[in-house]
Amino acid sequence: MPVSELARNYGVSLNEFADEVMALLARLDADPAPARLHARRREVCAAVSAAMTFALDGSNLAPEERATLDPLLREVLMPFWNKHCSHDTDAAAYITERSTYYLSNRVPGSQVKTAVSIVSTLLDVLGLSEERKAEVARLLAPSFAHRMVTDLYHINDMRRRFGMQLSLLAMLTVLMQMTLSSEAILRALRLG
Helix, strand or coil, rough: CCHHHHHHHHHHHHHHHHHHHHHHHHCCCCCCCCHHHHHHHHHHHHHHHHHHHHHHHCCCCCHHHHHHHHHHHHHHHHHHHHHHHHCCCCCCHHHHHHHHCCCCCCCCCCHHHHHHHHHHHHHHHHCCCCHHHHHHHHHHHHHHHHHHHHHHHHHHHCCCCCCCCCCHHHHHHHHHHCCCCCCHHHHHCCCC
């Protein structure tokens, strides 16, 4: 499978997660004004982007590996963010910039506390009532935390197992949450 296809699949997995978050919020506010819906989609995508950035930042990737991975991920994600999150051409730039806002209260070394912070910030930005915030936070915080912990674990595990040589391919495979085992990936690459 070409790296471009792996990167595309990773973008799809991020959008699926963003869709799950948006669906949950839509159940609470089934008929929002168009402007609110537009803002909600952009903010959810920024929060998802922040979660993925935190997982990558916490990984054991070497600076060179991260420098190789970041532009490829950005290249793949930008069109997805532009199309998926708000159907306008400036969405990707907004989401990239806005994700830093969601990480402003991160807790170094703690995916769970950072996930709670990201979700809390998202719910504040969306202007939910205190009662709704508590209800939605109980549902969203574990989802964000699970995604971040799982991604960090898989990133570090693949890097440990395959080292620098396959780190980019392995990273994209893991982040897509493919069900292939590492042995199947190696056989497919004829390296095993």
